[in-house]
Amino acid sequence: MTTTQQQSRPKLRDCIRRALESQRADKDRAPSVTVLSSLLAVQDELHYVPNEAIEEVAIYCDSTINDVWSVASFYTNFRFTPPGQATVDVCWGPTCHLMGAQNVLAAVQDELGVDAEETSEDGKITLRYSTCLGACAQAPVIARDHILTGRTDPKAARSFVSNLKQELENGIAH
Amino acid sequence: MVSRIEAPVDTYAVVMSQQTQYALLRARARQRWDDLVAGDRPWVRVGFGASGQAAGAQAVFDALKPFGPEGSNQINLSMVGAHGLMYLEPIVDVVVPGINRILHANVTPEMVPEIVAHFVDGRDERPLHESAYAYTGHRDPYVTYLPEWDELPANAKQRKILTANFGNIDPHDIFQYIAHDGYAALNKAVLSMKPEEVVEEVKTSGLRGRGGAAFPTGLKWSFLAPSQAPVKYVLCNCEEGDPGAFNDKGILESDPHRLIEGLIINGYATNSTHGVVFIRQGHDIPIEATRRAIDEAYENGILGENILGSDFSFDMEVSLTGDSYVAGEETAMMEAIEGKRSTPRYKPPFPAQAGLFQKPTNINNVKTIAYVPGIVASGGDEFKNVGTESSSGTALVCLTGHIKRPGMYEVEMGLTIRQVLEDIGGGVAEGSERIKVLQTGGPLGGVMGEDAFDTEIDFDAMAKSGAILGSGGIIVGDETTDIVDLVRNLIAFNQFESCGKCFPCRLGNTHMLDVFDRLCKNEAKPGDMKLLETVGNNMKIGSLCGHGQLGYNPVSSAINYFGEEFEKRFNGELEKSGPFGDGSMILPSRTRP
Numbered sequence: 001m002t003t004t005q006q007q008s009r010p011k012l013r014d015c016i017r018r019a020l021e022s023q024r025a026d027k028d029r030a031p032s033v034t035v036l037s038s039l040l041a042v043q044d045e046l047h048y049v050p051n052e053a054i055e056e057v058a059i060y061c062d063s064t065i066n067d068v069w070s071v072a073s074f075y076t077n078f079r080f081t082p083p084g085q086a087t088v089d090v091c092w093g094p095t096c097h098l099m100g101a102q103n104v105l106a107a108v109q110d111e112l113g114v115d116a117e118e119t120s121e122d123g124k125i126t127l128r129y130s131t132c133l134g135a136c137a138q139a140p141v142i143a144r145d146h147i148l149t150g151r152t153d154p155k156a157a158r159s160f161v162s163n164l165k166q167e168l169e170n171g172i173a174h
Numbered sequence: 175m176v177s178r179i180e181a182p183v184d185t186y187a188v189v190m191s192q193q194t195q196y197a198l199l200r201a202r203a204r205q206r207w208d209d210l211v212a213g214d215r216p217w218v219r220v221g222f223g224a225s226g227q228a229a230g231a232q233a234v235f236d237a238l239k240p241f242g243p244e245g246s247n248q249i250n251l252s253m254v255g256a257h258g259l260m261y262l263e264p265i266v267d268v269v270v271p272g273i274n275r276i277l278h279a280n281v282t283p284e285m286v287p288e289i290v291a292h293f294v295d296g297r298d299e300r301p302l303h304e305s306a307y308a309y310t311g312h313r314d315p316y317v318t319y320l321p322e323w324d325e326l327p328a329n330a331k332q333r334k335i336l337t338a339n340f341g342n343i344d345p346h347d348i349f350q351y352i353a354h355d356g357y358a359a360l361n362k363a364v365l366s367m368k369p370e371e372v373v374e375e376v377k378t379s380g381l382r383g384r385g386g387a388a389f390p391t392g393l394k395w396s397f398l399a400p401s402q403a404p405v406k407y408v409l410c411n412c413e414e415g416d417p418g419a420f421n422d423k424g425i426l427e428s429d430p431h432r433l434i435e436g437l438i439i440n441g442y443a444t445n446s447t448h449g450v451v452f453i454r455q456g457h458d459i460p461i462e463a464t465r466r467a468i469d470e471a472y473e474n475g476i477l478g479e480n481i482l483g484s485d486f487s488f489d490m491e492v493s494l495t496g497d498s499y500v501a502g503e504e505t506a507m508m509e510a511i512e513g514k515r516s517t518p519r520y521k522p523p524f525p526a527q528a529g530l531f532q533k534p535t536n537i538n539n540v541k542t543i544a545y546v547p548g549i550v551a552s553g554g555d556e557f558k559n560v561g562t563e564s565s566s567g568t569a570l571v572c573l574t575g576h577i578k579r580p581g582m583y584e585v586e587m588g589l590t591i592r593q594v595l596e597d598i599g600g601g602v603a604e605g606s607e608r609i610k611v612l613q614t615g616g617p618l619g620g621v622m623g624e625d626a627f628d629t630e631i632d633f634d635a636m637a638k639s640g641a642i643l644g645s646g647g648i649i650v651g652d653e654t655t656d657i658v659d660l661v662r663n664l665i666a667f668n669q670f671e672s673c674g675k676c677f678p679c680r681l682g683n684t685h686m687l688d689v690f691d692r693l694c695k696n697e698a699k700p701g702d703m704k705l706l707e708t709v710g711n712n713m714k715i716g717s718l719c720g721h722g723q724l725g726y727n728p729v730s731s732a733i734n735y736f737g738e739e740f741e742k743r744f745n746g747e748l749e750k751s752g753p754f755g756d757g758s759m760i761l762p763s764r765t766r767p
Binding site for chain 2: 032034035036037038039040061070071074076077078091093095096097099100102103106109116117131133134135136137138141146148150
């Protein structure tokens, strides 16, 4: 771990604690706070779950590191390394599959230069495979940070990714 | 519990104040609605939801903004839910004050200025834009050439009970729901019915669970009602991880108050104290709509203490799950709400005895609960008269794949699948020759061929034909569909989503996926078909929940309808599957992180 990273870590912990506290923002009708809801709150804030968050959630929920890790490792939406600036989801569920999702996946992989659920080499775009994005009537569907685009095909998916690259290049961050 | 009434009460005054509370909301709602539909400017609504967003509705909405209250203020502007006819999205639905609605289909942002011009610059000077697709309401000279919306083939055969408000009210405005008789059933229940009378009404209706198991809803409620526990839960399951089904999310994003009203009535009927709506994280549109609707209900005395002036109090919240398909199983869902890994529990104890946080609990599907306000308002008999003898009411069907008119359609039980496919769905998609295969009921459901198309949509008839109505998803494949490749996709899904608790499911799905990989690459080994059968049967008898128990369904039903194709595949007589020439398929890593 580099010196800068070590220095930034106390700030990270503050950030995690704020995310955890934000769950109780509405004092009148506090929702049930659990290990899972806490992990979701952290990932919403940081877009990943660092080791520190596992510890903080364990303290916050009066649980153990083992138990928190058991939950975090179970749900496939949690990630433990920071994602790129943007995440592209490509659906591979059966409707999208019939409508050509495999070719869309291959095109997106090629455009990003990856061959699995990975982040492009420049660290900017993370590819995820989704089991269903919920807009099957517009299949095949891809998404950028949960914003859906349907009726796509390999060509459209390529330009979707290259436009996104361009946008991140120009610094119009999401 | 502290007694709520401590002094003698003037009953008449109480009744009056109770009546007034809903009456006041109702009066305000009527006023709000009249301002919108009979005001001084057109009211433009854009159909929005996951599907609308995917079709590009956000850009259309953004293009309309300069004409709305934030711009030149020539129109009122709202985002509404899904209209159901998703092949027409993005839909721009213009209410001409006091006259009619004109619906524009497949709108792009570029069309917006011309669409608006007709309504604001002069109806005689500027023609209706060519995207105008249908009208409803008064048939004035401007719309004579257009078809009536409700008479479109995709609408005419529908029976809209759950979806009556879809596309016509803003899901983020409680008063629009109230203006359409919303919360009248709740008002009736909490002020003039005993809890057991509500349960009886639901029993009379013959309503059965829409989540897949088709259990009689009234009976389920009657298991929970007698318990005197101080805390009792009613849960509503909108995990809906089934690819090809989006009707639960459709209700939440189009008419969330209908669900909230149903869940409060569910709580009242079973003397429960808390309601939880359970949704998968990441589906931001339905999540946001539900949260806002719950907030609005609290603000207007419909949730919280002494609902609508009655002595019934009830709280509700949204609980999110991480990505896990098995979280949709009812006991796994309770584990997830408690914040743990969503793996199924052993039964007994049953949820009505010891459920969420070990408290007595009922779990119902979104669609099931959303029927309840209608049943309480008009009586169980009326609902019982819709549909078939054993399956009363309607089914909310999602048509996707190689179908001409993909969408979400509500049909009376008893229609045949073929009627839905042809009359509503318009038959096979353009460019295709015929429908070869249907995949119904989610990835644990059936893979059916033409022989099954005349099956009635009815829980029992469908179960008999080996199909499961389940979540209501019908995925259509045309003549080019490679059945073995489709089943591999389903098995890959089931393998990826197995929670891992029971080894027959965890290993069985992996074995089956291995066999299907070999089949798709024309590398099948002798004994592979036997292996599938053995593994499938072990899963059925050795798994705790439906994920393992039903995991062999897609395989057995596919072999049943398409045995010949399996045989050819097995003998290497077909090209290798998939688009890459080597029979491979891009899939996520097989292990959870």
